[in-house]
Amino acid sequence: MRLVAATHNPGKAREIEALLDGDYRIVTAGALNLPEPDETETTFVGNAMLKARHAAQLSGEVSLADDSGVSVAALDGAPGIFSARWAGPSKDFALAMKKVEDRLDEIGSSDRRAWFTSALAVAWPDGPCVVVEGVVHGELTFPPRGDRGFGYDPIFIPEGQALTYGELDPAVKEADSHRTRAFMKLKAALID
Numbered sequence: 001m002r003l004v005a006a007t008h009n010p011g012k013a014r015e016i017e018a019l020l021d022g023d024y025r026i027v028t029a030g031a032l033n034l035p036e037p038d039e040t041e042t043t044f045v046g047n048a049m050l051k052a053r054h055a056a057q058l059s060g061e062v063s064l065a066d067d068s069g070v071s072v073a074a075l076d077g078a079p080g081i082f083s084a085r086w087a088g089p090s091k092d093f094a095l096a097m098k099k100v101e102d103r104l105d106e107i108g109s110s111d112r113r114a115w116f117t118s119a120l121a122v123a124w125p126d127g128p129c130v131v132v133e134g135v136v137h138g139e140l141t142f143p144p145r146g147d148r149g150f151g152y153d154p155i156f157i158p159e160g161q162a163l164t165y166g167e168l169d170p171a172v173k174e175a176d177s178h179r180t181r182a183f184m185k186l187k188a189a190l191i192d
C-alpha cells in the first residue's frame with residue numbers, strides 16, 4: 001500500500017521511512033508537489049492533523065503528517081510549535097540554534113532542560129484522522145555538535161546519553177526518539 005508522507009522536510013521523511021521499515025511505499029508531499037498548508041493551529045497535535053487532512057484531501061490517499069519541535073524549559077516552551085519558523089524562510093538552523101542560545105543568555109538562565117515533541121497524524125480522504133504524541137526529554141548544549149541529524153539535533157542531548165542527536169548514530173535516535181515514541185503509540189492506536 002502507498003502512503004503519503006505529508007512533509008516537505010527531508011530529515012523527517014527519512015526518519016518516517018525508517019520507522020515504517022518497508023511496510024508501506026512512501027511518497028512525500030514534496031514529490032507530489034502538494035502545497036504546504038499554513039500551520040494555523042496552536043498545538044503540535046492540531047498542526048499534525050491539519051497537515052495530514054490537507055494532504056489526504058489533495059492527494060486522495062491516506063496521509064501521515066508529523067508536527068514537531070524543540071521546547072526549552074527556561075523559555076517557557078519556546079520555540080515549540082514555532083521551531084521551523086525560528087529558522088526563517090531560508091531554513092537556517094544554525095541561526096535558529098544561535099537564537100535559542102542568545103535567548104538563554106539574555107535571561108541569564110543556566111537551566112538547559114528541553115524536550116522534543118512529535119505529533120503524528122494519519123488521515124484518510126473524507127474519513128477519520130488518528131493523532132498521537134511522543135516526547136523525549138533532555139538537555140541543550142552549545143555550541144552545536146555533530147552533523148548526523150537535522151534541525152535542532154546538534155544542540156540536543158537526550159536523557160541517558162552523553163552525545164547530541166547530531167553526533168549519535170541515527171539508529172540510536174531511531175531506537176527511542178520522540179518520533180519513535182509517537183510511532184509506537186500510532187501503531188497501537190491503529191491496531192486497537
Ligand code: ITT
Pocket residue numbers: 006007008009012036039051066067068069070083084085093116149150151152153165179
Ligand atoms: P513539514 O511541516 O513539511 O513536515 P517542517 O520542517 O516545517 O516540515 P514542522 O513545522 O513540524 O516541520 O517544524 C518542526 C521543526 O522542528 C523542524 O523544521 C525541525 O527543524 C525541528 N525538528 C522536529 N523534529 C526534529 C528532530 O527529530 N530533530 C531535530 N529537529 C527537529
